[in-house]
Amino acid sequence: MPTKRLALRIGIAGFGTVGQGVWKHLHDHRKPLEERVGARLELHSVAMRDTTKARDVTVPAEKIGTDPIAVATDPEVDIFCELMGGTGIAREATLAALRAGKMVVTANKALICDHGAELFAAAKERGARLYFEASVAGGIPIIKAIREGLVANRFGLIYGILNGTCNYILTRMEAEGKDFEPILEDARRLGYVEADESLDLDGWDAAHKAVILAYLATGHWFDLKEIPVRGIREITLRDMEWARQLGYRVKLLGVIKRDFKREEVFCSVEPSLIPADRILAKVDGGYNGVCVEGDIVGESIYIGRGAGRDATASAVISDIVDAAIDRLHNVPAFMPTYPSARIAFAELSAVKRAFYLRLDVKDQPGVLAEVSAITARHKVSIGSVLQMPAANNGHAHLVLTTHRTSEQQIRDVVAALRKDRSVLGKPLVLPIADFSAK
Ligand SMILES: NC(=O)c1ccc[n+]([C@@H]2O[C@H](COP(=O)([O-])OP(=O)(O)OC[C@H]3O[C@@H](n4cnc5c(N)ncnc54)[C@H](OP(=O)(O)O)[C@@H]3O)[C@@H](O)[C@H]2O)c1
Numbered sequence: 001m002p003t004k005r006l007a008l009r010i011g012i013a014g015f016g017t018v019g020q021g022v023w024k025h026l027h028d029h030r031k032p033l034e035e036r037v038g039a040r041l042e043l044h045s046v047a048m049r050d051t052t053k054a055r056d057v058t059v060p061a062e063k064i065g066t067d068p069i070a071v072a073t074d075p076e077v078d079i080f081c082e083l084m085g086g087t088g089i090a091r092e093a094t095l096a097a098l099r100a101g102k103m104v105v106t107a108n109k110a111l112i113c114d115h116g117a118e119l120f121a122a123a124k125e126r127g128a129r130l131y132f133e134a135s136v137a138g139g140i141p142i143i144k145a146i147r148e149g150l151v152a153n154r155f156g157l158i159y160g161i162l163n164g165t166c167n168y169i170l171t172r173m174e175a176e177g178k179d180f181e182p183i184l185e186d187a188r189r190l191g192y193v194e195a196d197e198s199l200d201l202d203g204w205d206a207a208h209k210a211v212i213l214a215y216l217a218t219g220h221w222f223d224l225k226e227i228p229v230r231g232i233r234e235i236t237l238r239d240m241e242w243a244r245q246l247g248y249r250v251k252l253l254g255v256i257k258r259d260f261k262r263e264e265v266f267c268s269v270e271p272s273l274i275p276a277d278r279i280l281a282k283v284d285g286g287y288n289g290v291c292v293e294g295d296i297v298g299e300s301i302y303i304g305r306g307a308g309r310d311a312t313a314s315a316v317i318s319d320i321v322d323a324a325i326d327r328l329h330n331v332p333a334f335m336p337t338y339p340s341a342r343i344a345f346a347e348l349s350a351v352k353r354a355f356y357l358r359l360d361v362k363d364q365p366g367v368l369a370e371v372s373a374i375t376a377r378h379k380v381s382i383g384s385v386l387q388m389p390a391a392n393n394g395h396a397h398l399v400l401t402t403h404r405t406s407e408q409q410i411r412d413v414v415a416a417l418r419k420d421r422s423v424l425g426k427p428l429v430l431p432i433a434d435f436s437a438k
Pocket of ligand 1: 014018019049067083107135138309312
């Protein structure tokens, strides 16, 4: 039952896709949420850049402003929601709110990835709190799952489809037999691609999320520069067809793998082949999916909408409710407390996986032998070979899969192949993410 006085006031900076969703659903579902929290939840104020812009959600004029810092530091605001995006004003406003001792909720993965250490330190110093459920996998409560439901576990492996736009494009390429460009054009038209396309297509958005998951799994903030990050631009329809012939599907996967003995973590975002019978291989369209392997629970899998107004608002509102309960009863969300000073990014020679290797080669005798000689020289053993003639131009495609080999060895092989006279253009290397075969 709500107590007599208590009202927690919510200030929102950013009234775009997510901000409007949060306002709408918080407004519409207020009663049961207030019951849950035991206090009134008051939508107090909102900041946006352009107050004249038409919006889907109506807010009383007296609650609207243009200064995010004013909302962040307003003594009347108990819970500040940063829903602007970017790492400029968003960082300033978030820090200002934390320094004012407030509960802060953000959906901003770039902000948490790039400035998480600074923000959590500021929160700790001022007894403030930072909630960030919507920053990873949109509507899937993956952060809550990791830090609450799976609290008893240590995590050796977390991997997932973390960018809905790339998954949408890859799914449609495969389903419709079309190449990357026309599907991308369609995704742009439908507004599925970020204004800065590189965030989606080159893997950076997924990498931001992978860094956050790596933090939750290890208590360590990895620098984005340490992580191999590749997007989906190089993937052709033919790669998807050849992958299918080999029993795989191509997905953009974020992977966090921890070796407890060596105290090393490998984190990457790369288009990867995943066995077609794995559940994650069947996560299609704009959906995200995350697999978490805990030492006690084993494997658990989470699938849901990775973005969009309503799914993201659902995650933000969950944080608002937690923040409200925390404000009232001082029940902070668990944060990883097991950082090890020794934890390090894994050496490339220690990371072993199988790979898919696609080469464009001269269509002439002896090429396969040349390629095999190069792989043998670097002690990379071949699992399978497909050879297809290209369209009557004296070229052929060679598709090889390797047995498990180190990241360093495959890089050396590719460097040698690039120097070979019979290999045309840049070989495409994709890891094969068969986590069932350990
Ligand atoms: N969209 C999704 O599906 C999704 C999913 C998960 C996480 N997120 C994250 O959620 C955050 C918001 O995303 P979004 O899609 O809602 O973005 P958006 O639609 O572009 O909205 C951004 C909002 O911030 C306001 N804003 C930007 N700079 C401002 C400033 N200096 N002062 C005041 N207001 C400012 C904009 O005002 P105007 O409207 O006046 O321009 C706009 O209302 C981002 O961090 C994003 O990564 C989004």
